[in-house]
Amino acid sequence: EAQVTQNPRYLITVTGKKLTVTCSQNMNHEYMSWYRQDPGLGLRQIYYSMNVEVTDKGDVPEGYKVSRKEKRNFPLILESPSPNQTSLYFCASSPRATGSEKLFFGSGTQLSVL
């Protein structure tokens, strides 16, 4: 089944403890992106990747890192999480990086930083 898989679904951690949220797609998509969703703010783009080894900042990249070593995987890394990074995170992918393609979303990761 074609899908975007995020793990974990829920994560509770403490300030400063490094964590990684994984994202994998099995559709051979070129474009992948990370978003955070906060009440009243909609979804805001954190980082995106146009293809392997090509990543760039979105609107809210501070405190996050990403890598795209393989086409299928696009992990989101929080080196030193802080409480203001408590949020619902979504990974998404699309076949090509044209801006006109449908985005396929993962099920989300609810992160709480204490």
Added chain:
Amino acid sequence: AQSVTQLDSHVSVSEGTPVLLRCNYSSSYSPSLFWYVQHPNKGLQLLLKYTSAATLVKGINGFEAEFKKSETSFHLTKPSAHMSDAAEYFCVVSRAGTASKLTFGTGTRLQVTL
């Protein structure tokens, strides 16, 4: 630069009555426009998209939207609401030809009552 404004954070309709969710956009380029729906505890799903073809776009589940360049609007409509339409809806703008940045609206929560 681009932005999107969803004019209502919450809309309530009775089952069987029309739905109107309003979206205005701003873009320095030719935009691609999308509507996504998010049901509780789920990822986002594409309803429909506009990519410079027909200005009236039909989507899934009976939804449609009309691109009006003169009004910079892309309102989402449905002739008759169903209980299963209760969800959060996001209007999204991107620059046609590149997926470098997608900008989401803050969302409209649709409530459907009996």
